[in-house]
Amino acid sequence: MWSNTMEGKKLVSEISKSVVIETAPEELDIFDELLDDYSEDSNPGTNGHVRDNPLSSGLDERIVAITTIVIAMVKAILDFLTTESIKVVEAEGAEIVKKRIRDLLGRNKKNDRELSGEEKSTFEKDQLNQIKKVAIKRAVQFGISRDKAEKLALAIIGTLTLD
Amino acid sequence: MTKPPTARLNPFALPTETNALFILLLSAAVAVLFNTGFTIGTWYDNLQSAGTSYPRIETPADLENLSYVKEVIKGNIEAEKSLLLSSFYQLSLLLLLPAIATCLYLIYPSLLRKRRGLQKLKRDRDPKMFDEIGKLIGLAKPARPIGIEIEATSDSTGAQAFGLPGRYSICFGKGSRLLLRQRRLHFKAIALHEIAHIANGDVPLTYYAISIWIALIAEIMFISALYLFFNFTPLSTTVPTITNLIDVFPPQTIYLFIVQFWTTVIIISSILASFLRTRELYADSRAAQWGAQTALSELIQRNQADVRVRLLHGWRLHPALHERLFSLENPEVLFKAKGHIAFFVGVLLPYTLLGGAFFIASQLIWFGLPMTNIVIVGVGFIPISETVRSIIADVAVIAMAAFALLIIVVCFLSVAYMISGTLGVQIQREAIADLALKNRASGYQKLWKHAVLVSMGFVLGLFTMPVNGYQWIADILNGNISYSPFVTLTVFLALFTICATWLWLVYARFFSRRIFGSYIGTVPPKIGWHPLTLALSFVLLFLYTPVVHGYVVILHVGHDSGYYDPGRPLSSLVFSCLFALIGYIFLFCITWLLLKFRQFFRKSACPHCGFKTRARNMMIGQTCEKCGKELGTWLYMSKIIDLE
Ligand SMILES: [Zn+2]
Numbered sequence: 035m036w037s038n039t040m041e042g043k044k045l046v047s048e049i050s051k052s053v054v055i056e057t058a059p060e061e062l063d064i065f066d067e068l069l070d071d072y073s074e075d076s077n078p079g080t081n082g083h084v085r086d087n088p089l090s091s092g093l094d095e096r097i098v099a100i101t102t103i104v105i106a107m108v109k110a111i112l113d114f115l116t117t118e119s120i121k122v123v124e125a126e127g128a129e130i131v132k133k134r135i136r137d138l139l140g141r142n143k144k145n146d147r148e149l150s151g152e153e154k155s156t157f158e159k160d161q162l163n164q165i166k167k168v169a170i171k172r173a174v175q176f177g178i179s180r181d182k183a184e185k186l187a188l189a190i191i192g193t194l195t196l197d
Numbered sequence: 198m199t200k201p202p203t204a205r206l207n208p209f210a211l212p213t214e215t216n217a218l219f220i221l222l223l224s225a226a227v228a229v230l231f232n233t234g235f236t237i238g239t240w241y242d243n244l245q246s247a248g249t250s251y252p253r254i255e256t257p258a259d260l261e262n263l264s265y266v267k268e269v270i271k272g273n274i275e276a277e278k279s280l281l282l283s284s285f286y287q288l289s290l291l292l293l294l295p296a297i298a299t300c301l302y303l304i305y306p307s308l309l310r311k312r313r314g315l316q317k318l319k320r321d322r323d324p325k326m327f328d329e330i331g332k333l334i335g336l337a338k339p340a341r342p343i344g345i346e347i348e349a350t351s352d353s354t355g356a357q358a359f360g361l362p363g364r365y366s367i368c369f370g371k372g373s374r375l376l377l378r379q380r381r382l383h384f385k386a387i388a389l390h391e392i393a394h395i396a397n398g399d400v401p402l403t404y405y406a407i408s409i410w411i412a413l414i415a416e417i418m419f420i421s422a423l424y425l426f427f428n429f430t431p432l433s434t435t436v437p438t439i440t441n442l443i444d445v446f447p448p449q450t451i452y453l454f455i456v457q458f459w460t461t462v463i464i465i466s467s468i469l470a471s472f473l474r475t476r477e478l479y480a481d482s483r484a485a486q487w488g489a490q491t492a493l494s495e496l497i498q499r500n501q502a503d504v505r506v507r508l509l510h511g512w513r514l515h516p517a518l519h520e521r522l523f524s525l526e527n528p529e530v531l532f533k534a535k536g537h538i539a540f541f542v543g544v545l546l547p548y549t550l551l552g553g554a555f556f557i558a559s560q561l562i563w564f565g566l567p568m569t570n571i572v573i574v575g576v577g578f579i580p581i582s583e584t585v586r587s588i589i590a591d592v593a594v595i596a597m598a599a600f601a602l603l604i605i606v607v608c609f610l611s612v613a614y615m616i617s618g619t620l621g622v623q624i625q626r627e628a629i630a631d632l633a634l635k636n637r638a639s640g641y642q643k644l645w646k647h648a649v650l651v652s653m654g655f656v657l658g659l660f661t662m663p664v665n666g667y668q669w670i671a672d673i674l675n676g677n678i679s680y681s682p683f684v685t686l687t688v689f690l691a692l693f694t695i696c697a698t699w700l701w702l703v704y705a706r707f708f709s710r711r712i713f714g715s716y717i718g719t720v721p722p723k724i725g726w727h728p729l730t731l732a733l734s735f736v737l738l739f740l741y742t743p744v745v746h747g748y749v750v751i752l753h754v755g756h757d758s759g760y761y762d763p764g765r766p767l768s769s770l771v772f773s774c775l776f777a778l779i780g781y782i783f784l785f786c787i788t789w790l791l792l793k794f795r796q797f798f799r800k801s802a803c804p805h806c807g808f809k810t811r812a813r814n815m816m817i818g819q820t821c822e823k824c825g826k827e828l829g830t831w832l833y834m835s836k837i838i839d840l841e
């Protein structure tokens with residue numbers, strides 16, 4: 035997936051960070067570590083389980099960082115968009131796919147923006163809904179409520195579109 | 198429904214139940230191995246023969262016959278040698294236990310660090326967490342700094358205190374860093390709970406208890422395996438030298454041994470589990486004093502809602518969450534004497550009093566006899582007058598007997614002290630709390646429950662103690678001997694144990710109310726080493742004389758299974774019961790008089806204003822006549838710290 039490339043990772047980090055600033059600012063100081071953890075293990079089920087360790091406090095929980103969920107959601111959205119873009123522009127080269135995604139997201143640098151002026155698009159409504167669905171689906175895998183997942187999804191989409 | 202903070206009793210004012218359970222576990226481990234050791238070697242038979250069947254000097258004329266003298270010396274040395282050899286197995290089993298346990302205990306911290314991939318938390322990695330924990334540790338005022346370590350992989354929010362004395366550490370799951378950011382107070386509560394373990398001093402006890410348990414299981418498994426191996430394989434006949442280590446028993450006896458071993462293991466495991474559960478309640482309580490009560494309650498309730506966690510708690514190595522919540526909100530329940538202590542003490546009675554102290558005593562006598570024989574020979578060749586010679590010989594016998602008697606008293610007394618220091622102290626705790634809380638109702642009736650539990654444990658212990666008067670169960674099952682004397686004697690001993698234990702508990706409650714009830718000040722009394730606890734041991738010795746006597750009768754009946762006169766041992770038992778009862782009344786009166794005497798000359802000063810009053814019986818739970826403040830300050834918690 036493109037999101038696993040250096041460039042893609044940078045984008046994931048960038049978007050996630052701005053969402054975390056909004057939704058879970060208290061986790062910001064360990065953002066980088068959580069990002070590293072996620073790239074090591076992105077599976078919501080396996081990293082860490084509560085054993086009944088008689089020597090610990092007996093009140094152990096396994097909690098997931100909002101940051102981790104946001105990263106997972108952003109990555110899911112990017113992956114979704116990549117596949118969608120590939121469907122549309124199958125013939126085009128990889129370089130163009132990347133560019134299209136960045137364009138789609140409206141995140142091109144200002145000097146690039148003029149060049150692709152007419153292409154610069156905001157998301158269409160049904161596309162947005164699809165993105166939201168993908169993001170929520172991923173978030174729920176981490177065991178958070180649908181409600182909370184939806185809020186996070188909205189925050190991410192907000193960041194994506196307004197930026 | 199929480200009480201105002203100033204009215205809260207401080208569970209740490211008196212020795213805790215955690216300590217009692219640890220002492221019980223250690224005593225159980227030692228006693229069980231000691232008893233198991235009997236089953237190894239031909240120890241018991243040696244005991245029987247050593248004292249009786251070896252030659253000795255009877256008359257001065259025997260000394261003239263030099264070849265007979267040689268025979269006497271040789272025979273008695275032989276006897277000592279075989280006694281020593283068989284007690285060597287027993288002793289090595291016993292010494293192996295602390296050796297293995299200490300090794301496990303010492304390597305555990307590094308094992309844990311390796312297995313969990315722990316890393317020291319440096320301040321620059323997470324200054325927020327580092328500083329937060331630092332502040333919380335400050336509440337405990339530890340003598341040495343406490344290390345902070347982080348697990349490399351686990352996402353858990355849990356923490357665990359570990360390490361050797363002076364070098365304690367708390368390791369946190371990686372999830373804790375997140376918890377600190379998401380729910381700061383909950384993080385603090387978990388950290389304080391772990392710091393509380395260190396402050397309560399139960400960290401070394403915990404890891405040592407677990408190490409002892411592992412070592413014990415390993416040894417018992419080894420012995421069970423030896424039994425099965427040498428009794429049920431052809432090797433048992435082809436390798437006679439090794440077989441000498443292990444008696445070859447008929448199969449039913451072997452099954453009995455195995456069942457006894459493993460019941461014993463279950464009992465010891467439940468003592469360990471109780472210990473592990475109890476320490477949690479006390480850690481919660483300490484953390485609550487540091488202000489974590491609300492946060493801990495919330496955390497417990499969160500876990501209660503989580504069915505997955507609750508299922509895991511079926512192992513019951515942690516207290517049930519509702520129990521935790523309840524004792525958090527009502528710290529005075531930590532003053533209640535728990536039934537399981539009484540039961541465990543009951544189980545340990547046969548192991549320690551009968552299998553332990555009684556056997557050590559008889560061993561020493563058997564050891565002493567051949568030695569005295571040799572001494573008498575030696576004295577026979579010293580060129581002194583016949584009268585002096587006989588005096589020296591008499592003195593040697595008396596000295597030997599006195600020494601044996603001293604050891605007997607020491608052995609029995611230490612068992613009694615173990616019981617006073619555990620069950621006795623718990624009863625005293627309850628009595629003092631009842632005074633403070635003004636629970637007068639049914640205090641002495643409550644003690645029946647404990648007495649019955651001790652007796653139930655006692656009967657169970659009689660049957661599960663490896664090698665005991667009841668090893669003839671196998672014979673009974675085969676119909677070789679009649680079971681009726683055993684049933685009669687067991688019922689008698691069980692009933693007597695109930696009554697004797699109740700009387701003892703009454704003594705404990707009655708006098709702790711009067712002694713600690715009149716104790717005021719700011720520093721708690723040293724209840725564990727208090728003269729009252731020592732007095733309790735003596736009272737217990739008196740009261741349990743018929744128990745030991747009854748056991749001797751059982752041994753006797755088992756040995757002489759051919760004949761049995763049901764009236765004879767029972768009538769002698771009635772005599773020792775009377776002896777116990779009179780001794781008890783005597784000690785009770787003496788203690789009461791001493792107390793009256795002391796009270797007559799004693800004045801107490803109010804810890805707040807110094808106002809002097811004549812000491813009264815019950816000053817706990819009462820206020821000063823002059824300043825109106827609580828007199829027994831030592832029993833109450835100081836101001837609770839606010840966590841925020
Ligand atoms: Zn704990």
Ligand SMILES: [Zn+2]
Pocket residue numbers: 803804805806807808821822823824825826
């Ligand atoms: Zn006063």
